Amino acid sequence: DTAVSQTPKYLVTQMGNDKSIKCEQNLGHDTMYWYKQDSKKFLKIMFSYNNKELIINETVPNRFSPKSPDKAHLNLHINSLELGDSAVYFCASSQDFRQNTGELFFGEGSRLTVL
Amino acid sequence: KQEVTQIPAALSVPEGENLVLNCSFTDSAIYNLQWFRRDPGKGLTSLLLIQSSQREQTSGRLNASLDKSSGRSTLYIAASQPGDSATYLCAVEINMLTFGGGTRLMVKP
Numbered sequence: 001d002t003a004v005s006q007t008p009k010y011l012v013t014q015m016g017n018d019k020s021i022k023c024e025q026n027l028g029h030d031t032m033y034w035y036k037q038d039s040k041k042f043l044k045i046m047f048s049y050n051n052k053e054l055i056i057n058e059t060v061p062n063r064f065s066p067k068s069p070d071k072a073h074l075n076l077h078i079n080s081l082e083l084g085d086s087a088v089y090f091c092a093s094s095q096d097f098r099q100n101t102g103e104l105f106f107g108e109g110s111r112l113t114v115l
Numbered sequence: 116k117q118e119v120t121q122i123p124a125a126l127s128v129p130e131g132e133n134l135v136l137n138c139s140f141t142d143s144a145i146y147n148l149q150w151f152r153r154d155p156g157k158g159l160t161s162l163l164l165i166q167s168s169q170r171e172q173t174s175g176r177l178n179a180s181l182d183k184s185s186g187r188s189t190l191y192i193a194a195s196q197p198g199d200s201a202t203y204l205c206a207v208e209i210n211m212l213t214f215g216g217g218t219r220l221m222v223k224p
Contacts, residue, residue: 035212043206043214090159104149104212106159 003027006091006107013081014115020077021110023091029105031055032074034066035090037109043090049074078112086114117142119207121215128195129223136190136218138205143183145207150179150190152201153217159204163190195222 004025034046047066048056063079091107118141147166151159163172163179171180178191199222206214
């Protein structure tokens with residue numbers, strides 16, 4: 001069983017469209033994250049939710065909106081897609097962000113290509 | 116702003132060699148440091164987690180050290196195997212996780 005699963009793995013879409021990437025974890029963790037891998041291969045955090053509450057919201061355009069219907073799911077919705085949004089997006093989870101001791105478990109990544 | 120650098124960017128070694136991967140970070144006020152491996156088409160796998168109060172962690176053939184004061188960590192892989200071929204990432208955590216660019220390791224049979 002996959003611990004952290006993201007769908008879709010690949011997404012090709014036109015500029016201006018709205019798209020979503022879904023993430024689910026079956027580890028019973030309280031905290032989930034979205035990371036974006038930039039052109040230099042650095043993973044930068046975008047959002048973090050703890051038990052459905054937003055706890056980290058880095059400087060990302062308002063076109064990006066995370067949604068957490070329950071603590072096992074954290075979806076990323078992107079409006080009005082732009083060319084610069086093309087990247088690989090990673091979902092991750094950990095036991096509890098407040099402990100700062102938990103290992104991160106990552107999904108396989110979702111490669112978004114905006115044409 | 117935290118910056119994490121990994122050297123070398125790529126490494127190719129024959130099977131059986133012991134090797135060291137390096138990671139440096141600019142802000143030493145970290146909670147912990149993690150080493151991950153990434154395999155093509157797969158997500159990141161956590162290898163070792165070192166708390167800020169610890170100096171090293173070991174798991175099988177892997178040993179990671181942490182020197183907070185100098186902003187350095189090393190990942191030592193003993194008796195490398197072709198299955199160790201992957202990209203290795205280090206990441207430090209303060210209020211967020213900052214990753215290095217990774218070291219791409221190739222172990223040749």
